[in-house]
Amino acid sequence: MNELDSLIEQARASFAKAQTPADLENAKALYLGKSGRITELMKGMAALSVEEKKRLGAAVNVAKQAIEAALNAQRQALADAELALQLKAEALDVSLPGRALSQGGLHPVSLTLERIEEIFGSMGFEVAQGPEIETDWFNFTALNTPQDHPARSMHDTFYVEGGHLLRTHTSPMQIRHAVQHVKRHRASLDAGLGMPEIRVIAPGRTYRVDSDATHSPMFHQCEGLWIGQNVSFKDLKVVFTDFCRSFFESEDLVLRFRPSFFPFTEPSAEIDIQFQTGPLAGRWLEVAGAGQVHPNVVRNMGLDPEHSIGFAFGMGPDRLTMLRYGVNDLRLFFDGDIRFLSQFQ
Ligand code: PHE
16 A cells, blocks of 8 residues: 555545544644645655656645545534534424413402492492502591591501501492592582482402401402482392392391491491301301491592482401302412412402
8 A cells, every 4th residue: 555545544534533523624724724634745846856756746735635525524524423413402302282371360358348349230230449558637537537536446446657548448439439429429419310220349458456366357248338318228138138138149138237336327237137048057157248328438538418418338258269169268369379369260
């Protein structure tokens, strides 16, 4: 084997040994680099005769091309191997089952609120909403509960800067809504034409410093207010009885109006219900406070208690939800556990 052939063989062998592109470029330098073997051979031909140059030059060229071909082949082989590795690493198993998108739904208390709005809507009540951060005036004073009234101690709550507080009940909405209603009908009232009745419910979040299985520091209430020229306690009994029977889909549900006290109603009552069938049958269950709106409260609505009377109630949608679904711990509703919440869909 002549010298050039063995040079080609050596080059092929060292290229084949290269495992990385860097190894390969180093090996290339030995043959084709500035002081590589082929380059040295070409330089060495300067001293030869023209004839010799022609003959040897052609042979060196053939060898150079063979070495370059081996180099390119190995470059390609390394690139192919690299690509194969990458493809393997990034492989997707398209036969795996997809991830299901879970379906959302309404919170059980939201379902109750929707139900309350629907039933009272069918009785001609509109729905009003108001702020959860209240002033002392709307939460207490306008509701006939002055600064030193003992009823305030039952409403311990969270105070925020500037004397505002987190509302302890939805009753401030009685005043807020009635004042708006009176304002809207000012012209008609001034012309002695009176105004349409106030018939509204106001559901929303309320706050007290309370926390156990049946009390949460945040809970829901739904206020109801019906003011007209001759709206009596009898109307309260009819409306609330109808509501409870529709809500629980139970025609034989019995209601009890137990005398009670609220500064903003007179007379006042706690409303209890009793199921005649089912797991809760026979027990009295408290669901609301209610009463005829106190004359001082009617005045704070901007109305004359000689001409405008009616009733108000405040019920607990959380409690209604617990009774409807047979849940005995209120906290479950606010823990946000999907396993619990998804059962109501
Ligand atoms: N606001 C009262 C409470 O939170 C409930 C109530 C509302 C009572 C309206 C009478 C009239 O306990």
